[in-house]
Amino acid sequence: MSTLSDLLAEHTDLPGAAVDHLQRVVGEWQLLADLSFADVLLWVGTESEKNRSEGTVICVAHCRPTTASTAFPEDAVGTVVSESEHPQVLRALVEGRVVRGEDETWREGMPPRREAVPVRLDGRVIAVLSRDTNLSHQRAQSPLELAYLDCAEDLCQMISDGTFPIRESRSDTNSSPRAGDGFIRLDTEGTVVYASPNALSAYHRMGLSSDLVGQDLAALTRSLVTDPFESQEAAGYIRDTLADKPGRRMEIEARGATVLLRALVLKPGGRHVGAAVVVRDVTEVKRRDRALLSKDATIREIHHRVKNNLQTVAALLRLQARRTGNDEARQALTESVRRVTSIALVHDTLSMSVDEEVDLDEVIDRLVPMLSDVAGVGVPVAIRREGSFGVFSAERATPLVMVLTELVQNAIEHAFDPGVTGTVTLSAERSARWLDVIIHDNGRGLPENFDLEKSDRLGLQIVRTLLGAELGGSLGLHPGSGGGTDAVLRVPLGRRTARY
Known part of the structure; x- marks a missing residue:
């Protein structure tokens, strides 16, 4: 099964920031699927933006609810549909608004069967998130169902606004409690207006002897936690969330019980309506x-x-x-x-x-001073980084760092005449499909009749070997537009499907 990154690399040319945002959406959407009692699917356009209105859309990710029956027995990932087959998805992509299926509205508290929500980043629609409900198993409209659906509507509106998900660590979202573990709804003052039975059980295990509804959750949690520093931190976390200062989810311990807690501010349409808190008893x-x-x-x-x-x-x-x-x-x-x-x-x-992953920006920023120290030239050469390389797995980070090191060192040693100062710039641009890097120097340029394939320099031989055997990338050396030399490096990020 292809991953989200693979499918985005194969079917889109989205920039790296958009890919990161969609990864965050997928990191959050199990909560949304559970609150919606619906399958949640992520769709992207298969055509360029200028032809989007005449194009098709493809499903790149699919999440089923744990709180209801699925609407799709078969996995929908990889499904390509046209406007006639899934009209509301393409309309949401083009028009940038929430679109429901024909003649589908909320009736008697029940959600529509099919709904499409545009996913925005910095004001631009980059994808569509659809909610498909299996109405063959209609649920009784209990307070729990109504609280779930109300919170799901707020989250969908925030996705459409571009204010959710926020930028936080993947480990934080991936290990968060689910709605079924325990759900609490707070009003704007931090007072509990609804608590699910599992949430109440988790607080009972921490020593609560009364109901949660009507309580100030921050003050209540502080009173239950025995450690004074942890109690202040837990209360501050809840209050900061209500003040729209998101933080990492946290574990709290009380009377031998350990509870995982995560709070999300709710601001649909920019209007503060309170917060949602999911909790899980993780003692065992x-x-x-x-x-x-x-x-x-x-x-x-x-x-x-x-x-x-x-x-x-x-x-x-x-x-x-x-x-x-x-x-x-x-x-x-x-x-x-x-x-x-x-x-x-x-x-x-x-x-x-x-998590066996490497932030390449951090490594390169630490490596640059060392490269300058061992440059072996008699004049200073300034080295600087522009753009972001992003995060790589450990198995790919090592050869990529070596490739970048060799190319920078090659520029330092061979680009500048004796006694002439210079600058070497590493410019990175990351998309769904590629990491493109240009190592530019403002030196004397390439030697006449230079041929990369015939070069016997050890550093360039190492680069070609690592690119071919480890990274599957390509390298070109060209004269710079304003003088000097550009080493143009391209490394694929997603697994490309073979084409015949």
Whole structure:
């Protein structure tokens, strides 16, 4: 099954910021599906924006509710439909408004069978989220169902407004409680106006002996938590949410119970109407998770030790380079120091990560001063980064960092005449499909009749090998538009489907 990133890379040319926003939508939408009692599908246009009105749409992600029967027994991911087959989705994409199926309105508290909601980012519609309800199993309109549906409507309006989801860590949203674990609705003052039975049970386990409805949730939670610092933090988290200052979901402990809590401000149409809080009693889960903590710590410790060993190797090579009297040997040892150091930086980042992913911007920003130090030239060369490289998996981050290191070092060593200062710029642009990087220098330009494929420079040979064997990318060296040289690097991000 293709991932969301793969499908977006194959069928769209969305910029990286739009891809990140859709990833956040998918990270949140299990809550929306459960509150809506409906399947939630994410659709994108398969044509360019100028031809969007005549194009088709494709489903790139599908979420089923855990609170109701699915409307689609078969998975809808990869389904391509035209306007005649799914008219409200394409209309929502083109018109930028919530569109319901023909003659479908809310009746007696029941939602419409089919609804399409535009997904906005910075004022632009980038996708459509549809809600499809299986009305063959009609639900009794209890207070729980009404509270769920009311909150779902607010969240959908915020998605259409472009104010939800907010930018927060993926681990935060992916580990959040679900609506069925426990749901609480607050008014604008932070008073509980509805609490589901599971939410009430979670608070009872923390020591509450009364009902939740009518209570100030922040003050109540503070009174139940025994640790004074944690109690203040929990109360502040709820109040900050009501003040539209979102924070990370948090765990609170009271009387031997552990409860996971996450709060979301509700501002449909820009109007503050309160907040939704989902809670989950994770006491038993927490006990099992403690056994996994030692495993995660072991993995991070391995990365830390690998980093230390690589730094020791780099130090030994640096010492040997200083003691050798052969200029060629000294240069080779210095280049080895740089390569080993770049790999060590990746392991250092992984030693502080829990998900085996590397923020490449952080690594490059730490690597740039080291490249300047070991440049081996007699004049200063300024190195700067523009744009964002984003997050990569550990297995791809190491070869990519090495490729960038070699290209920057190649520019430093070969672009500038003796005694001439210069600048090397790394410009990155990330889309759903590609990471495009240009390493530009303002030096003397490429040698006459230069051929990348025939070059015998070790650094360029390393780059070509890593691009072909590890990254599946491409490299070109061209004269810069304003002088100097551009090393143009393109690395695919999504898995491309083979075409015949």
